[in-house]
Amino acid sequence: MEKRELLYDGKAKQIFATDDPKYVIMNYKDDASAYYGVKKSSIKDKGMMNCHISEIIFNYLQKCGIKTHLVKCIDDNNMLCRRVKAIPLEFIVRNLIAGSLARRLDIQEGTMPQSPIYEICLKSDLLRDPMINRFHVKALGYATDETLDAILKMLKQVNEALQKLFRQVDIDVVDFKLEFGFDNDGELILIDEISPDTARFWDSNSKEILDSDRFRRDLGQVEEAYHEVLDRLQKLTSNLD
Numbered sequence: 593m594e595k596r597e598l599l600y601d602g603k604a605k606q607i608f609a610t611d612d613p614k615y616v617i618m619n620y621k622d623d624a625s626a627y628y629g630v631k632k633s634s635i636k637d638k639g640m641m642n643c644h645i646s647e648i649i650f651n652y653l654q655k656c657g658i659k660t661h662l663v664k665c666i667d668d669n670n671m672l673c674r675r676v677k678a679i680p681l682e683f684i685v686r687n688l689i690a691g692s693l694a695r696r697l698d699i700q701e702g703t704m705p706q707s708p709i710y711e712i713c714l715k716s717d718l719l720r721d722p723m724i725n726r727f728h729v730k731a732l733g734y735a736t737d738e739t740l741d742a743i744l745k746m747l748k749q750v751n752e753a754l755q756k757l758f759r760q761v762d763i764d765v766v767d768f769k770l771e772f773g774f775d776n777d778g779e780l781i782l783i784d785e786i787s788p789d790t791a792r793f794w795d796s797n798s799k800e801i802l803d804s805d806r807f808r809r810d811l812g813q814v815e816e817a818y819h820e821v822l823d824r825l826q827k828l829t830s831n832l833d
């Protein structure tokens with residue numbers, strides 16, 4: 593498939609058209625950013641690591657019956673994906689309290705809520721992804737009630753599948769962010785990426801941080817942490833093959 597014009601140039605990824613209108617190519621960059629683009633840097637091999645981590649996770653989710661935009665990896669940084677009409681919302685699932693929720697409600701990081709917590713944010717760097725609720729979503733036309741119900745069902749399915757996968761590599765899935773869109777056939781599918789850029793991963797035993805908080809909080813060893821996540825997932829999946 594041929595790479596054509598740049599459709600979207602984001603902080604961590606670019607999306608290119610292809611010669612087939614049903615597909616796009618997603619290019620994972622080494623660029624790192626935090627605080628809505630205020631803090632910027634580059635992390636060696638981050639694009640390659642996030643591309644392969646997302647590939648392993650999306651393939652696993654597809655085996656669990658969850659539809660995603662992944663078709664295949666073309667090379668270390670480029671992923672062939674189904675083209676979608678993206679829903680302009682970000683959905684956060686929290687299994688442990690951390691990050692902005694810990695700060696906002698003054699709850700100690702690592703506290704386990706009685707059940708997973710779901711949040712909806714409007715996708716807008718300019719507005720700093722403000723949290724909204726399902727009344728805003730419906731009244732402002734971001735998605736219908738029916739779509740939102742289908743997404744909430746998928747959030748639960750993804751969360752269960754992710755926890756099952758990561759339990760096998762001794763990693764706690766603290767929280768993660770998902771995005772959705774409608775493919776060419778009008779089917780709701782999971783898009784974007786699932787990686788240490790968009791999720792919090794802690795080593796189950798040492799509670800060592802293995803995600804982008806190492807970059808956000810200047811903890812060092814960022815590249816090593818991403819490598820650790822990829823290595824563990826690759827070892828697990830090669831054993832399963």
Ligand code: TMP
Pocket residue numbers: 684690691692693721767768769789790791792
């Ligand atoms: P938060 O605690 O900063 O709100 O982040 C919750 C989760 O969502 C965390 O795993 C990081 C992810 N996330 C993104 O992927 N993109 C974003 O723009 C934000 C705000 C969070």
